[in-house]
Amino acid sequence: MNLINVSPVRHRSIYNFCAGPAVLPDPVLDQIQSQLKNGLNGMSPFSVSHRGPEFMEIVERSEFNLRTLLNIPSDYHVLFVAGGASMQFSMVPMNLLGAHETADYVVTGQWSEKAFEEGLRFAPMRLASHAGPEFNRIPAVATWQINPAAAFLHYTPNETIDGIQFSEIPKVPLPLVADCSSEFLSKPMDVSRFALIYAGAQKNIGPAGLSIVIVHRDFVGLASRGIPSLCDYASYAQTQSIYNTPPTFSWYIVDLVLQWFLLEGGLTEIERRNRKKAQLLYAAIERSGGFYSNRVPSQLRSMMNVIFHLPNSALEDAFVAGAEQRGLMNLAGHRCKGGIRASLYNAMPEAGVHALIDWMHYFQEQNA
Numbered sequence: 001m002n003l004i005n006v007s008p009v010r011h012r013s014i015y016n017f018c019a020g021p022a023v024l025p026d027p028v029l030d031q032i033q034s035q036l037k038n039g040l041n042g043m044s045p046f047s048v049s050h051r052g053p054e055f056m057e058i059v060e061r062s063e064f065n066l067r068t069l070l071n072i073p074s075d076y077h078v079l080f081v082a083g084g085a086s087m088q089f090s091m092v093p094m095n096l097l098g099a100h101e102t103a104d105y106v107v108t109g110q111w112s113e114k115a116f117e118e119g120l121r122f123a124p125m126r127l128a129s130h131a132g133p134e135f136n137r138i139p140a141v142a143t144w145q146i147n148p149a150a151a152f153l154h155y156t157p158n159e160t161i162d163g164i165q166f167s168e169i170p171k172v173p174l175p176l177v178a179d180c181s182s183e184f185l186s187k188p189m190d191v192s193r194f195a196l197i198y199a200g201a202q203k204n205i206g207p208a209g210l211s212i213v214i215v216h217r218d219f220v221g222l223a224s225r226g227i228p229s230l231c232d233y234a235s236y237a238q239t240q241s242i243y244n245t246p247p248t249f250s251w252y253i254v255d256l257v258l259q260w261f262l263l264e265g266g267l268t269e270i271e272r273r274n275r276k277k278a279q280l281l282y283a284a285i286e287r288s289g290g291f292y293s294n295r296v297p298s299q300l301r302s303m304m305n306v307i308f309h310l311p312n313s314a315l316e317d318a319f320v321a322g323a324e325q326r327g328l329m330n331l332a333g334h335r336c337k338g339g340i341r342a343s344l345y346n347a348m349p350e351a352g353v354h355a356l357i358d359w360m361h362y363f364q365e366q367n368a
């Protein structure tokens with residue numbers, strides 16, 4: 001039975017630079033394919049009970065592997081929460097405001113701005129700093145207007161749309177909350193510096209539908225009265241995140257991806273590969289004599305989402321269209337930013353970056 005007419009192009013010749021949902025590692029896709037029908041004790045991973053032994057093995061192993069990969073201290077909960085990172089824009093204030101009246105936000109790009117706007121639905125949140133309007137700089141931490149009465153300070157270490165990334169964790173005298181969606185597990189990080197970090201799965205670690213929340217136990221159980229159980233971190237912390245039926249298939253895939261990271265040598269090796277890919281691509285931009293340009297200062301350029309522009313939008317359209325003919329997919333920049341965006345998440349092989357650079361050279365020769 002052929003239900004869906006999929007492209008006849010061999011998967012391997014395609015490099016998908018989508019910012020999310022993003023490319024998954026080939027060995028993980030192979031494993032899913034081999035298990036899809038009856039790979040979990042004779043059952044499909046779509047169809048195992050979320051409280052049965054097959055799924056509980058996934059729950060235990062994925063938390064254990066995440067703790068191993070990130071060296072998560074034992075006083076932090078690891079929660080698997082349905083919904084995207086935007087759900088956390090709401091759950092963070094609902095859970096962390098406690099008796100406080102406000103929280104601080106640092107806006108350095110479009111996602112941190114969205115988080116701030118959502119926070120305003122819950123309380124009169126304050127802007128500790130705003131980098132706009134171009135979102136190509138990060139104001140020095142010393143200039144941030146920090147309110148000592150704030151419940152927490154929220155920031156976004158890597159801005160997926162703007163291609164700008166903090167090079168270090170800011171030191172602030174408030175509980176720190178980070179939307180790590182587009183840099184999560186791309187490198188080691190010191191979890192102990194944070195009250196809470198969250199990340200949508202669909203960039204580095206799996207498909208859409210699931211977010212990971214890592215939260216210090218002191219910040220669980222503070223939720224304001226009247227919030228739904230499913231928005232209360234305590235509901236997840238008390239039930240191994242199985243308060244209700246979780247997105248089991250997404251979770252099953254995250255478990256496979258985490259195993260792959262460990263097999264590949266863990267986050268130090270993953271970071272080494274990611275740095276190399278990003279360096280290759282930024283170097284190609286620099287070498288183009290201005291035909292390709294990036295407006296972010298070099299020390300703030302994202303390792304995950306490389307943004308660049310061509311001399312005009314007609315050339316950018318032609319660049320994207322020609323790239324697709326060569327199997328280089330999803331290179332158009334975000335609809336509100338334009339330009340080109342190449343997302344180089346963990347599962348993007350270095351060969352994909354070389355293929356992109358080859359296309360950049362060829363296109364420049366033809367059009368400069």
Ligand code: PMP
Nearest residue numbers: 084085086087111160181182200
């Ligand atoms: N934060 C960041 C940094 C993101 O990149 C995204 C999605 N691209 C989101 C939040 C929103 O994620 P979701 O669509 O899963 O709600």
